[in-house]
Amino acid sequence: MNLSITTACRFLGISRQAYYQRIERQQWRMRHEQEVLTFVQTERLYQPRIGTRKLQHLMSIARLHIGRDHLFSLLREHRLLVPNKHAYHRTTQSHHRFHCHPNIIKSGIELTRPEQLWVADITYLPTHDGE
Numbered sequence: 001m002n003l004s005i006t007t008a009c010r011f012l013g014i015s016r017q018a019y020y021q022r023i024e025r026q027q028w029r030m031r032h033e034q035e036v037l038t039f040v041q042t043e044r045l046y047q048p049r050i051g052t053r054k055l056q057h058l059m060s061i062a063r064l065h066i067g068r069d070h071l072f073s074l075l076r077e078h079r080l081l082v083p084n085k086h087a088y089h090r091t092t093q094s095h096h097r098f099h100c101h102p103n104i105i106k107s108g109i110e111l112t113r114p115e116q117l118w119v120a121d122i123t124y125l126p127t128h129d130g131e
Helices: 002-012 016-046 052-061 068-077
Strands: none
Touching: 002 016, 016 052, 016 068, 052 068
């Protein structure tokens, strides 16, 4: 077996030492990633929606260091990312009794002079009664 590894290393142009060091690094990385995954799963038992950045901070306190991007890709690979909750806010109530002016921009108005067309925006502020 040793002869075949030596031959393969010569063929690839690397030393046997480099080959074994690479195997050692891969095994260490797999053990480290497994420790990280175990830590994440344990934390998620108590806090199911805890985010990745906060997990990384907790891991650094527990002396389990991993980079942010590596942690994101590792959790994505194992389907452990928490999906974002997008808040839905209704901003426009279109069905009312007031008159709505037609949109003359859509009808193809040709602008020939300054201040021929004005545009406005409305900012809705929440009130106590929710309307």
